Amino acid sequence: MPALALLAAIAVFTFEQFIEWKYGPAGIVGLLLLTVGLKANNSAVSSTGAVVIALLLLRTAL
Known part of the structure; x- marks a missing residue:
C-alpha cells in the first residue's frame, strides 16, 4: 500500500510540474x-x- 501511495504522489507531482512548465502559474491556479x-x-x-x-x-492551440 505505501508503494501505491508513493507512485500516486510521484504521478501528481510530475503532472503539476508539467502543467507549470507548459502553462505557467496560470495553469497551476486553474x-x-x-x-x-x-x-x-x-x-x-x-x-x-x-x-x-x-x-x-x-x-x-491558436
Missing part, C-alpha cells in the same frame, strides 16, 4: 481551482478552474 472545487463539491470553483484551463489550452 488546476488548483479545479481540484479544490471537486474535493469540496463546489461547482462554481471547479467550473472556474476548468474555464481557466480551457482558455490556456485555446491560447496555445
